[in-house]
Amino acid sequence: MKLLTLRGVATEAKLLLIGIPVLLWTLLPIYHMVLFAISPKDTALSGALWPEHPTLHNFAVVFGEEHYYLSHFWRQLWNSFFIAVTTGVLTLFVATFAAFAISRLRVRGGRAVMNLALFTYLIPAAFLAVPMYRTMGVYGLLNNQWSLILAMVALASPYAIWVLKQASDKLPYELDEAAIVDGASQMQLFRLVYLPLMAPSLVAVGTYALILAWNEYLYAFLLLSRDTAIPLSVALGNFLAADDSPWELLMTTGLIYALPPAAIYFVFKRYMAVGLTVGAIKG
Amino acid sequence: MAVVAIREVRKKFGSAEVIHGVSIDIADGEFVVLVGPSGCGKSTLLRTIAGLEEISGGEIAIGDRVVNDLPPKQRDIAMVFQNYALYPHMTVAENMGFSLRLRGASKKEIETRVRPAAEILGLLPLLDRYPRQLSGGQRQRVAMGRAIVRNPQVFLFDEPLSNLDAKLRVQMRTEIKELHQRLKTTTIYVTHDQVEAMTMADKIVVMRDGVVEQVGAPLDLYDRPENLFVASFIGSPAMNVLEGRIAQDGSATFVTSAGAVLPLAHAPQGSAGRAAVYGIRPEHIGLANDGVSAEVVVVEPTGAEIQVFARIKGEEINAVFRERHRFASGDAIRLAPDPAQVHLFDSQTGRRIEGADPDQTLGEERRLEKTT
Numbered sequence A: 001m002k003l004l005t006l007r008g009v010a011t012e013a014k015l016l017l018i019g020i021p022v023l024l025w026t027l028l029p030i031y032h033m034v035l036f037a038i039s040p041k042d043t044a045l046s047g048a049l050w051p052e053h054p055t056l057h058n059f060a061v062v063f064g065e066e067h068y069y070l071s072h073f074w075r076q077l078w079n080s081f082f083i084a085v086t087t088g089v090l091t092l093f094v095a096t097f098a099a100f101a102i103s104r105l106r107v108r109g110g111r112a113v114m115n116l117a118l119f120t121y122l123i124p125a126a127f128l129a130v131p132m133y134r135t136m137g138v139y140g141l142l143n144n145q146w147s148l149i150l151a152m153v154a155l156a157s158p159y160a161i162w163v164l165k166q167a168s169d170k171l172p173y174e175l176d177e178a179a180i181v182d183g184a185s186q187m188q189l190f191r192l193v194y195l196p197l198m199a200p201s202l203v204a205v206g207t208y209a210l211i212l213a214w215n216e217y218l219y220a221f222l223l224l225s226r227d228t229a230i231p232l233s234v235a236l237g238n239f240l241a242a243d244d245s246p247w248e249l250l251m252t253t254g255l256i257y258a259l260p261p262a263a264i265y266f267v268f269k270r271y272m273a274v275g276l277t278v279g280a281i282k283g
Numbered sequence B: 001m002a003v004v005a006i007r008e009v010r011k012k013f014g015s016a017e018v019i020h021g022v023s024i025d026i027a028d029g030e031f032v033v034l035v036g037p038s039g040c041g042k043s044t045l046l047r048t049i050a051g052l053e054e055i056s057g058g059e060i061a062i063g064d065r066v067v068n069d070l071p072p073k074q075r076d077i078a079m080v081f082q083n084y085a086l087y088p089h090m091t092v093a094e095n096m097g098f099s100l101r102l103r104g105a106s107k108k109e110i111e112t113r114v115r116p117a118a119e120i121l122g123l124l125p126l127l128d129r130y131p132r133q134l135s136g137g138q139r140q141r142v143a144m145g146r147a148i149v150r151n152p153q154v155f156l157f158d159e160p161l162s163n164l165d166a167k168l169r170v171q172m173r174t175e176i177k178e179l180h181q182r183l184k185t186t187t188i189y190v191t192h193d194q195v196e197a198m199t200m201a202d203k204i205v206v207m208r209d210g211v212v213e214q215v216g217a218p219l220d221l222y223d224r225p226e227n228l229f230v231a232s233f234i235g236s237p238a239m240n241v242l243e244g245r246i247a248q249d250g251s252a253t254f255v256t257s258a259g260a261v262l263p264l265a266h267a268p269q270g271s272a273g274r275a276a277v278y279g280i281r282p283e284h285i286g287l288a289n290d291g292v293s294a295e296v297v298v299v300e301p302t303g304a305e306i307q308v309f310a311r312i313k314g315e316e317i318n319a320v321f322r323e324r325h326r327f328a329s330g331d332a333i334r335l336a337p338d339p340a341q342v343h344l345f346d347s348q349t350g351r352r353i354e355g356a357d358p359d360q361t362l363g364e365e366r367r368l369e370k371t372t
């Protein structure tokens, strides 16, 4: 049994004092969102803590695309999905090769390139949105989902490279040397030794890029405008264009939109923590 | 199996040269140990042989091929790393078969090569385990297994035992030696532990600061160290070294700077009064009534022998006895170095002075005489 000293109790109490308000503060908006989603249209703003007649009617409306704003719901959900997954995969592709080159092959100037890339974070992404819009216009990519995907990969990559580079620096260099002596080419080294050992970090970074793209609003709003091209996040924003926004539908769709990231987080949480390198070397 | 020739090899890191022209000839099937203090360049030299470092000058040949410009995989060598460097995501069997897999060998072929190697090393029951599920000694064995499976021309070991505890180290030492006697593969083994060097080597290469100090069979280095560095590095406990001069009067004695008179077998020709260093191993000091008087400082019995730290005119000297003398701190004793076993070194250069022991060339016979 844990021995509770007075000091321990005091520390714990302090932590709770901070923790509980923070928790409530975070949960409150989500609570409101859920409340809206299960309330009938006319009682949504009644101020009750829990609706008298909770209903799933709103979900039926959303899934049935039975509202003007929701007429492309499934298409837009798919767009979000496609953009997020493609961004995740492309970012991983770029960042893994870059980190391998910088950290393992020790390519000349690699670190400088990485630092330059990180340097771009000094400028808030929002300021870059308009230049990015111009650039995509020049390449004729406006209203093409690839413009958003490329923009998101560009935004996610510097951080992804940095994280992967830090992680690969921790892999013992003797592993590479052992593989080289064993006769591995650089591609074999990458595929058979590096990738498997980096798997936990790859999952973490891929998820990061995926969720970043999933949650993106500003770039998506600027770069895409056709109703069938925009992701759901932009469609949600369009709800607010009307004076009589259907709040309960907005919140229901929002709730649905929040579920995949939460699910991804819970599925991959354990992978991110596992340290695969245990037992590689005796330190 | 192959001969290895290292000729005038130099290695620079940037502008700093850490290997200054090293030449070593290694015969086919020989077990050569590179030994020397930390930072002397042993690992660097081994890595140049492996091809993990490029050399800045000289030539390395394995078999009849000069390998200077060949990548590691074309040199037909296998290397065992100090920290084992096992692939953590592969089982023991996969680790051992990895080099074959890279060459595109079939599953069946890999299996038929991994099994016998695993059997030799007692790894059969562990083939499906991951490195993290193994003890230090087992990991060490897997690392060797990975090398054996390749059946290379040369094995390279870089301090493979330094992460093991003392007892396991002694056991693995024997195992590696047995393995070598069985496979007869040319082996280059790096260690900073002179006991490992003495017990395992056919030939020892003593290095210091990027140069070779002496090359020879273990007992040759022990009996005839060519300089003070080798003399103090080889042998445990270390050789006693005392500064002073060869007696002026032409008698076969040596006078330490503190004034103690120690015996020599011969004074080398024309050396009367020459400043020199007197070296005598602890096990070559006996007790005798006409010995030099000394005061016991510390007594350390190890069971098989006792080690005595004493002072002769204030100078520390270390003697080892197989007999169970009952000495106590402060006792006065008389120590008698065996004149036939004395080494003299030049006090300036540290080089061996020849002629102090004219019997040296007959060293082998002398040893035989003594045992009969």
Ligand SMILES: Nc1ncnc2c1ncn2[C@@H]1O[C@H](COP(=O)(O)OP(=O)(O)OP(=O)(O)O)[C@@H](O)[C@H]1O
Binding pocket: B013, B018, B036, B037, B038, B039, B040, B041, B042, B043, B044, B045, B192
């Ligand atoms: N990559 C490197 N860059 C610069 N200097 C290096 C490098 N590797 C080794 N050195 C230097 O070369 C010298 C020899 O190093 P080396 O690792 O060969 O020593 P060692 O004899 O193996 O020592 P130890 O017993 O500690 O392993 C050292 O002075 C070291 O600082």
Ligand SMILES: [Mg+2]
Binding pocket: B042, B043, B044, B158, B159
């Ligand atoms: Mg070393």
